[in-house]
Amino acid sequence: MAEGLVRLLLVEDDNHVAAALSAILSRHGFEVTHARSGEEALQALLPDSGAPFGVVLLDLGLPDQDGFEVCGKIRKRTATPVIMVTARADVRSRIHGLNLGADDYVVKPYDTMELLARIHAVSRRTAAQDTGHGADESPDGPHPPLRLGPVTIELPTRQVSVNGTTVSLTRKEFDLLALLAQRPGVVFRREQIISEVWRTSWEGTGRTLEVHVASLRSKLRMPALIETVRGVGYRLVAPAH
Secondary structure, eight states, X not given: OOTTOEEEEEEOSOHHHXXXXXXXXXXXXXXXXXXXXXXXHHHHTSTTSSSOOSEEEEESOOSSSOHHHHHHHXXXXXXXXXXXXXXXXXXXXXXXXXXXXXXXXXXXXXXXXXXXXXXXXXXXXXXXXXXXXXXXXXXXXXXXXXXXXXXXXXXXXXXXXXXXXXXXXXXXXXXHHHHHHTSTTOOEEHHHXXXXXXXXXXXXXXXXXXXXXXXXXXXXXXXXXXXXXXXXXXXXXOXXX
């Protein structure tokens, strides 16, 4: 692999789509490996398959396995960021994908620049975490747990529990919750959240933010925890003990 190139696993059963997308991705600094099925994708992610991938671009319409099922298997096998590509535009499907461990999604038909922006955003976020510059670090040393009523957030271990029961969150769900929880009651502007969590200023990420907020409310079973401030952003409402 040429130095500086990010390895990307493209999981797409349509060879024509894959060829066109691979050409675009290659021109933007990615080394693309094409998997035509869920099984090929899982084999490509085995530890002995070469240098690790930086991103997985997963089309949910696969011939051999349900795309959501493949996403879940990938997440159990590796922490590599997964971006789902789907024709399903409903919020329930997106939340289901995030619950399985996907980091982001793109709805067909998509703009190529939108796709590239999302790929670069998850790549930058993962690189920052790998080099120890994640949102949970502090120059003053490790953080004590954040306690908000029944919710406990362990920043060093990136674990969240509600009434003592651990809740599994994706990377960005945790980063979003941790950001809001560090200043309960304070309204965070959408642009600020997108900059902090997605490390981008690209306005198209706003829709992804909404889905992540909905997913957090669902997973924590506390829909009132994160309040939408219409036209501005979001704030965390600390529950009563």
